[in-house]
Structure formats: structure tokens, C-alpha cells
Amino acid sequence: MSQVLLSAKGLRLAFGGVKAADGIDLDVRHGEFLAIIGPNGAGKTTFINMTTGYLRPQAGRIEFDGKPILGLSPRAIVRRGIGRSFQLPQLFSEHTVLENAALAIAARRGIWSPFTPLLRPRWRDEAMDLLDRFGLRAVAESRADALNEGARKLADIAMAVALEPSLLLMDEPTSGVAAAEKMVIVETLVRVLRSTGVTAVFVEHDMDVVARFADRVAVWSQGRIAALGPPGEVLADPKVRREVIGIAANA
Numbered sequence: 001m002s003q004v005l006l007s008a009k010g011l012r013l014a015f016g017g018v019k020a021a022d023g024i025d026l027d028v029r030h031g032e033f034l035a036i037i038g039p040n041g042a043g044k045t046t047f048i049n050m051t052t053g054y055l056r057p058q059a060g061r062i063e064f065d066g067k068p069i070l071g072l073s074p075r076a077i078v079r080r081g082i083g084r085s086f087q088l089p090q091l092f093s094e095h096t097v098l099e100n101a102a103l104a105i106a107a108r109r110g111i112w113s114p115f116t117p118l119l120r121p122r123w124r125d126e127a128m129d130l131l132d133r134f135g136l137r138a139v140a141e142s143r144a145d146a147l148n149e150g151a152r153k154l155a156d157i158a159m160a161v162a163l164e165p166s167l168l169l170m171d172e173p174t175s176g177v178a179a180a181e182k183m184v185i186v187e188t189l190v191r192v193l194r195s196t197g198v199t200a201v202f203v204e205h206d207m208d209v210v211a212r213f214a215d216r217v218a219v220w221s222q223g224r225i226a227a228l229g230p231p232g233e234v235l236a237d238p239k240v241r242r243e244v245i246g247i248a249a250n251a
């Protein structure tokens with residue numbers, strides 16, 4: 001549990017005068033669920049973008065499973081075992097959820113081409129099994145663009161899980177999801193990820209979700225980590241409550 005899976009040291013990245021990363025040091029431990037909180041513009045997504053190869057820091061290093069990953073393409077990083085879901089789900093909207101899942105499974109094996117039928121029986125079974133784990137069987141035949149926001153978020157994360165990552169980075173998995181639906185979505189998500197032993201880092205603005213599901217919380221502020229620790233401690237810190245939770249609650 002305490003072994004380090006992802007290690008970021010001294011990450012720096014400025015966009016003009018804006019320091020989106022101003023010396024980020026963070027170790028993510030095997031098997032943990034680490035929440036990232038912080039006000040808008042604090043650099044949370046920038047951290048995810050640097051870790052997944054979408055942005056290159058101007059200084060620092062990132063090691064995954066003991067090996068450097070900076071400079072690798074997003075694709076190569078996925079192959080190393082780091083998955084990602086985005087603030088806006090990246091499903092193929094005109095395809096069914098089942099087809100999306102089959103495509104993700106085929107992509108993992110590197111055997112898909114535009115001429116391959118998407119729903120070979122074996123992929124179909126595997127895709128259905130994946131959707132089942134996420135409670136999405138009932139919407140398997142629905143077009144991705146017909147899903148409600150909660151199901152769309154879950155389906156998007158299911159596609160990332162199809163690639164069998166050992167670390168999954170999720171940017172606001174509950175944003176846009178109706179409050180009543182939120183806990184059910186996160187419970188499902190956490191159950192699937194825990195059962196497969198996936199380590200998770202997720203950006204979250206809902207402090208109830210953070211308090212209930214995170215093992216540790218990292219507080220981002222102006223490109224730095226202002227606090228890091230168990231949710232009970234971090235969320236009770238008066239400075240965090242005033243400067244982060246107050247702002248995040250209104251965001």
C-alpha cells in the first residue's frame with residue numbers, strides 16, 4: 001500500500017506569467033485513492049496533462065513504476081499503464097455504449113482497424129462484462145450521446161478501465177452530474193476500481209465525495225501543493241476551509 005507508483009518532483013510550467021505548476025512534488029502510493037482539490041485555475045488539470053504526456057513541464061521529472069515517463073507521447077504513457085478520463089467525456093457519440101466498449105477493448109489489444117467489425121462475439125461478451133461491472137448493461141444499446149451525464153461519465157471511465165491501467169487519473173468525474181446521482185456514480189466507480197486494484201487520482205470539487213472516498217487529499221493552490229494528508233485532517237484545516245473549500249463550494 002505504501003509503495004510509490006507515481007512520483008513527481010519539482011514540476012514547473014508557466015504559461016506566460018501564469019505559473020500553472022510552480023514546484024510540484026507528489027508521490028502517489030500503490031492502491032490509494034488520492035483526491036486533488038483546489039480553486040479554479042490552481043493547476044490541477046495541468047498536473048494531469050503533464051502526467052499523461054499532453055503537456056511537457058519546463059522543469060522536473062515524473063517516474064511511473066520506477067521509470068521516467070517525461071517526453072513520452074500520451075499513447076506511450078497509456079501503454080505504460082496510466083489511464084485518464086477527461087472533464088468532458090470522450091466517447092464516440094454516434095456509436096452505442098457497447099460499441100464504444102468493444103472499441104476500447106480492441107484498442108487495448110492493438111487489433112482494431114477501420115475494417116474490423118466492432119462487435120465480434122468475443123469482444124461483445126467482454127464489452128458487456130465491462131459494462132455490467134459499471135452497472136451500464138441497461139444502456140448498452142443506447143447511443144453514447146443519448147446517455148444522461150452520470151451514465152456518460154461512468155461509460156467514459158469504463159473505456160479508460162478497458163485499457164487496464166494500473167493508475168487512473170480522472171478530471172472531475174462528477175462534474176455536471178446531478179447531486180442526487182453523484183454518490184451512486186462514485187460508489188460504482190470506487191467499487192470497480194478497488195476490485196481491480198487500480199490506483200486512482202481524481203480532481204474533485206465536491207467535498208462530501210472527497211471526505212467519503214479519498215484516502216488522501218492534495219490541495220492545489222497557485223501551482224503548488226498547499227496541503228497533503230488524510231481528508232479528516234486536510235478538510236478540517238481552517239486555512240483550507242477558508243481559502244479552498246469556500247472558493248470551491250462557490251465554483
Ligand SMILES: Nc1ncnc2c1ncn2[C@@H]1O[C@H](COP(=O)(O)OP(=O)(O)OP(=O)(O)O)[C@@H](O)[C@H]1O
Binds near residue numbers: 038040043045046
Ligand atoms: N494550454 C494552456 N495555455 C495557456 N494557459 C493555460 C493552458 N493550460 C492551462 N493554462 C492556465 O494555467 C492555469 C492553470 O490551469 P488548470 O486548467 O491547470 O487549472 P485547474 O486547477 O485545473 O482549474 P479548473 O478547476 O478550472 O479546471 C490557468 O490560469 C489556466 O488558464
